[in-house]
Amino acid sequence: MKHLWGIDLGGTKMEGIILEPAESPVTICRLRIPSGAEKGYEHVTGQIVTLVEMMKTASGLKPERLGMGTPGILDPLTQTMKNCNSVCLNGRPLKADIEKMLGIPVRLANDANCFALAETLYGVVKDECPNARVVFGVIMGTGVGGGIVIDNKVWEGKQGIAGEWGHNQLEENGEPCYCGKNGCVEATFSGPSLEKYYTKISGRKVNLKEITELHVSGGDAFATQTINRLTSMFGKAISTVVNILDPDAIVLGGGVGNIDALYTDGLNELKKSIFNNRVETVLLKPKLGDSAGVFGAAGLWSEQ
Numbered sequence: 653m654k655h656l657w658g659i660d661l662g663g664t665k666m667e668g669i670i671l672e673p674a675e676s677p678v679t680i681c682r683l684r685i686p687s688g689a690e691k692g693y694e695h696v697t698g699q700i701v702t703l704v705e706m707m708k709t710a711s712g713l714k715p716e717r718l719g720m721g722t723p724g725i726l727d728p729l730t731q732t733m734k735n736c737n738s739v740c741l742n743g744r745p746l747k748a749d750i751e752k753m754l755g756i757p758v759r760l761a762n763d764a765n766c767f768a769l770a771e772t773l774y775g776v777v778k779d780e781c782p783n784a785r786v787v788f789g790v791i792m793g794t795g796v797g798g799g800i801v802i803d804n805k806v807w808e809g810k811q812g813i814a815g816e817w818g819h820n821q822l823e824e825n826g827e828p829c830y831c832g833k834n835g836c837v838e839a840t841f842s843g844p845s846l847e848k849y850y851t852k853i854s855g856r857k858v859n860l861k862e863i864t865e866l867h868v869s870g871g872d873a874f875a876t877q878t879i880n881r882l883t884s885m886f887g888k889a890i891s892t893v894v895n896i897l898d899p900d901a902i903v904l905g906g907g908v909g910n911i912d913a914l915y916t917d918g919l920n921e922l923k924k925s926i927f928n929n930r931v932e933t934v935l936l937k938p939k940l941g942d943s944a945g946v947f948g949a950a951g952l953w954s955e956q
């Protein structure tokens with residue numbers, strides 16, 4: 653049996669895991685060290701090698717392959733990193749460098765792709781929609797991203813951007829987005845965008861958790877307006893994905909994905925918008941929490 657080795661690389665910390673593949677995989681070792689991205693690229697790659705050495709010592713095993721979750725993506729054309737918020741990685745051949753340093757093949761995927769894969773292989777999709785062939789995993793938090801899994805494998809796309817629905821335009825005259833366009837999905841209902849909208853209509857600064865609670869308690873018309881706008885916009889935005897991909901399941905991660913109204917009102921809005929008279933695609937709440945990143949990284953070699 654081949655063990656699965658994964659590392660989830662973040663800006664401040666990195667986490668490594670070794671899984672014994674099984675119906676419910678067994679965690680053999682799980683370790684976390686600082687990534688120190690502020691100290692530069694060579695420091696980060698050095699820390700990755702250090703973490704692998706620590707995992708070897710802790711487990712008595714040696715990796716044959718490594719999966720890595722990264723903040724941005726590996727550009728399929730240039731084989732260098734792009735769109736990383738840990739900016740020291742951008743423009744660097746991270747995959748080739750780690751392969752050279754460790755002497756084993758490495759696969760990379762961004763956090764949304766790792767999330768989608770982890771929930772498919774080991775999380776809510778496995779438990780509640782076990783025959784799913786196409787899964788769309790969505791992260792709706794500070795930003796809005798997405799990843800596509802087909803037959804238990806990440807579908808990266810020609811340019812490495814498959815699933816990036818967060819920068820589809822939703823409103824022509826909408827809020828400006830950091831990507832340079834206006835009215836992107838992300839600029840409309842990421843966590844910070846929802847909080848900004850609430851402040852705009854109410855004049856008050858309230859965080860998303862409180863907005864959601866105010867809506868549920870029914871005592872704040874501004875909160876209800878914010879959540880109703882979210883479910884309506886979500887239905888429209890996700891319908892474009894469903895019309896093209898027609899997935900078996902959509903997993904909604906991140907702080908915004910936790911809002912219950914998405915699974916009721918949001919689903920109804922989706923029904924109104926898709927090109928079909930019913931919706932069989934299921935909306936699921938993720939199960940793995942913060943562990944999705946590292947489980948997804950390990951899962952990148954799961955079919956081997």
Ligand SMILES: [Zn+2]
Nearest residue numbers: 819829831836
């Ligand atoms: Zn954008």
